[in-house]
Amino acid sequence: MKAHEVKKELQKSLLEAEVLDHVVVRWPQKEQPSSNSIWDEFGPVVRICDNRRVEVQESDAITITFVGCKKCSTPYSWTLSRGTQSLRKHNCPPKSVVASSSHSIVQWMVVKSCAAMCAVDMRPFAIVSGEGFQSLLQTVLDIGVASKNPIRIKDLLNDEVTVKRAAVKTYKTIRQVLIAKLQAHFQDKMVAGCTLDIWTEPLTSIAYMSVTMHYIDVDFKHNARTLQVDQFPEVSHTAVAILKTFKQCIIPFTGEFDSMNVPVKEQIRITTDHASNNCGEDGLPSEFQWNGCADHSISTCLSFVLDKRTSIVNGKKSKPYYQFYANAPAVFDMLDNCKALVTYVKRVGLNKQLTPKLKQAVATRWIATKELEAFKTPTLHLVTHWRKVLLEHCDIVDEERVVKDKDGVKVTLPPDSKDFLNIKDLIKYQILEKFMLTALHVATTYLDPRQKPIISELEIDDELQREAIAIIKSTMVQNSPPTLTIDDKRPVLATACNRHPRKRKRAAISVVFPCRCINDFSSNDNDDDQDDIDNVPNTATLEILVIAELQAYEAFTLSNAMSENNFSDSGSTVSKKRNQLKPSTVNILMFLRSNIDLTK
Known part of the structure; x- marks a missing residue:
């Protein structure tokens, strides 16, 4: 052999x-x-x-x-x-239970104990797949293997008060570690994005405000750190009160303990929904760069037309009604009939015939919170595309058309009915009025090599395009790489071959960019801005922006990917089974959940 x-x-x-x-x-x-x-x-x-x-x-x-x-x-x-x-190079792998008949017996004993725990403590079955639960069991197993004598689990477990004290102590330790990290981040002139949300817990009527900071560190790793999920201190949720509370939350993490000075403010970008108290002129936008959630804009446009609402008539609240029912009665009747059908299916038990796989795939089920946290997927550069697609869906179709379904079968679709045309007109008007693009959206679209060739097809306003180009140009000038002097005394960029190896801490991506491009963008010539952008290599442009500005760009993406992700994150903690937690305890638990990796 x-x-x-x-x-x-x-x-x-x-x-x-x-x-x-x-x-x-x-x-x-x-x-x-x-x-x-x-x-x-x-x-x-x-x-x-x-x-x-x-x-x-x-x-x-x-x-x-x-x-x-x-x-x-x-x-x-x-x-x-x-x-x-x-x-x-050999590292011993962690020992696993030998596959044998004894393994099956041991595994069945664990399964029975887990089932008993779920029944006695009223916990969901999915708790056994949780990272925290598995980490706890692994710690107990390691202690048992290392011990030479039998151990009673009650000798290891402490009273709930002791556990809470440990959580508070860990919270204070991690908070100081995070403060040091973020202060160093801002001292290095790096930028960060913040998202915040306010909601009222229905059972206790306590208002909470959550603040999450998103940034890219020197190792080019994206971090999403929850800074607080605490009780909102003011009775009235005005724009001024939100601004004040937000500043009180982030001041310890910025290193400016007396007041927020201008340089630090310029390093923080904020993303919220479009509620009036979030985007009011005397609120967050008055002191910080503010960006609205695109998903919230889309939801607002659709719900304004399709949702039921109430009104006050003679001092009495009316029954829910569709504001635009007269424009499209067939569409709204269809919505009501669909809701009635779903209710019927649930009441007669037909929903039990659904496959478990289909039911478990619904992301809003209990213990599915993390599936909703999609803020680590960059989406800011797709906002212009989404808006264009939505407007195309609102175009009038007045003749039959043939399309292919997912199986490749040709299907003939009839032209739009009168009611459907009216609905399209209403939604299109809302999109044009409420779903507004910003120069930041357009700038990130320019940096996407897939969309840059078709930028003219996105129907972006000329003024927005000029502002976006100005953003890219100023960013490239302000954050150009360090220069060196060679024999002919011409300034060149520090490349991989001539940069000192110990000074490459921030160079997660090797940057090679022609000096003439920097000079062109910093000069006051009369060349067309669009030509300047077209002449810049896509990879080089992205590398320049990635080092400095992408920290904030990516921080903005979370709310453009999903509305109120902080609510889905924190709201699951303040649920019906946990409504007796004190707000301070909720704050500690949510902080630990987001930053527990800092203890490793």
Whole structure:
């Protein structure tokens, strides 16, 4: 047999077989290959039947000897000429339960205990797949393996008050670590994005305000850190009160303990929904760069037309009604009939015939909170595209058309009915009025190489395009890489070949960018701005922006991907089963949930 075939057989024998026919032993004192300390951990593999070493004669001069780790029995092929380098790279894998009949018994005991825990403590079955629960069990198992004496679990567990004190202590420790990280981030003139949301918990009528900061660190890793989920201190949720509370929250993390000065304000970008108290002139936009949530805009446009509303008539609240029912009665009747059908299916139990897979795929089910946290997916550059697609859906279709379904079958669609045309007109008007693009949206669209060639098809206002180009130009000038001087005294960029290796901490991406482009963008010539943008290589432009400005650009993307992600995150904690938690405790738990990795 060849060496690799022998190694496979040894792996099965040493690691998988219930009855071993090979074993790793110590080297005989006089036969140890050398005095190298590695042989304290490795020994030869021998056959149990004849106590002979497993060897393969590769040639007349080379004999391959198989050795194994004394702890985990992982086999390796070794020769004198190859040395021990491969052996030194070995790390023993964590020991798993050997697949045998005893394993099935142990596993069934754990399953029964988990089922009993869910029943006694009224916890969801999905708790067994939670990272925190598994980490707790792993810690207990490690303690049990390390202990030589039997341990009662009650001797390890403490009173709930002690656990809470530990949470508070951990919260204070992690908070100081996060403060140091963010203060260093802002001192380095880096930018960050913040999202905030306010809601009222229905059972206790306590108003909460959550603040999450998003930034890219020096290792080019995206971080989403919850700074607070605490009770809103003011009775009235005015724009001024929101601004004041937000500043009180982030001041410790910025290093400006007395007041927010101008430089720090310019480093923070805020994304919220379009509620009047969030975007009021005397609120957040008065001191910070503010960006509205695109998803919230889309939701507002649709709900304004399609949702029911109430009104006050003679001091009495009316029944819910459709404001635009007269424009499209067939459409609104269809909505009511669909709701009635869903209600009927639930009441008669037909929903039980749905497959469990289909029901579990719904992201809004309990313990599915993390599926809603889509803020790590960049979407800011897609807002212009989404708006264009929505407007295209509102175009009038006055003749039959043939399309293909997902299976490739051709389907003939009739022209739009009168009622549907009216609905399209209403929604289109709302989109044009409420779903407004900003220069930031257009700037990020320019930086997407897929959309740049079709930028003219997106029907973006000329003034917005000029503002977007100005943003890109100023960013490139302000954040150009450091220059060096070579023999001919021409300034050049620090590239991978001439940059000092110890000064590459921030260079997550090697930047090579022609100096003439920087000079062109910083000059006051009369060249067309669009031509300037077209002449800039896409990769180089992205690399320049990535180093400095993408921290804020990506921070904005979270609310453009999903509305009120902070609410879905924090609201699940303040649920019906947890409504008796004090607001301060909620704040501690949500902070730990978001920043627990800082303890590692």
